[in-house]
Amino acid sequence: MKSVFAKLGSDFxxxxxxxxxxxxxxxxxxxxxxxxxxxxxQVIYSRIKGEPLGFMTWASLGxxxxxxxxxxxxxxxxxxLAKPAIGHFAIGTIMLKRGWLLRYLPPIVTETIPEYVTFAxxxxxxxxxxxGCGVIAVASTGDMKLWALYVSVVAxxxxxxxxxxxxxxxxxxxxxxxRAAARA
Numbered sequence: 291m292k293s294v295f296a297k298l299g300s301d302f303x304x305x306x307x308x309x310x311x312x313x314x315x316x317x318x319x320x321x322x323x324x325x326x327x328x329x330x331x332q333v334i335y336s337r338i339k340g341e342p343l344g345f346m347t348w349a350s351l352g353x354x355x356x357x358x359x360x361x362x363x364x365x366x367x368x369x370x371l372a373k374p375a376i377g378h379f380a381i382g383t384i385m386l387k388r389g390w391l392l393r394y395l396p397p398i399v400t401e402t403i404p405e406y407v408t409f410a411x412x413x414x415x416x417x418x419x420x421x422g423c424g425v426i427a428v429a430s431t432g433d434m435k436l437w438a439l440y441v442s443v444v445a446x447x448x449x450x451x452x453x454x455x456x457x458x459x460x461x462x463x464x465x466x467x468x469r470a471a472a473r474a
Contacts, residue, residue, distance in 0.1 A: 378419070379419065
């Protein structure tokens with residue numbers, strides 16, 4: 291379970307850095323600069339260690355550099371407000387790739403209930419698209435505090451709830467299938 295959270299934390303490092311700095315300082319430009327630096331440092335660190343970077347890490351890196359750079363150059367936070375929506379849509383699109391979830395799950399799950407893993411991967415994609423639409427709706431209000439609340443509490447809470455539901459369902463399905471196989 292620790293490795294799952296470590297991989298997710300790695301995939302969303304720049305977004306986490308942005309939110310922590312923005313919520314701590316209320317400074318969009320500082321938070322943007324730290325997120326860009328963090329994303330670049332993450333890539334450099336992974337390259338030095340010889341570790342491969344996942345699709346989501348590359349997607350996040352591209353978005354933070356392009357939109358963060360636009361925010362810094364124009365001093366306009368609307369680019370940063372759009373980043374989570376674009377990020378959710380990009381990640382949702384990546385999650386449409388069959389089997390993307392396999393790297394996050396232990397072998398017992400992927401070997402015992404692979405069809406459910408595939409379905410869960412598509413369900414995660416749908417969740418990302420819904421959350422992206424929510425980001426756009428909240429960002430259109432122009433209220434930075436409401437936007438920060440949605441991105442850090444609502445969107446994160448939805449992902450945590452989805453993870454918890456997936457964990458319980460997978461555990462039940464794996465246990466049921468293994469017991470049925472033992473009886474056969």
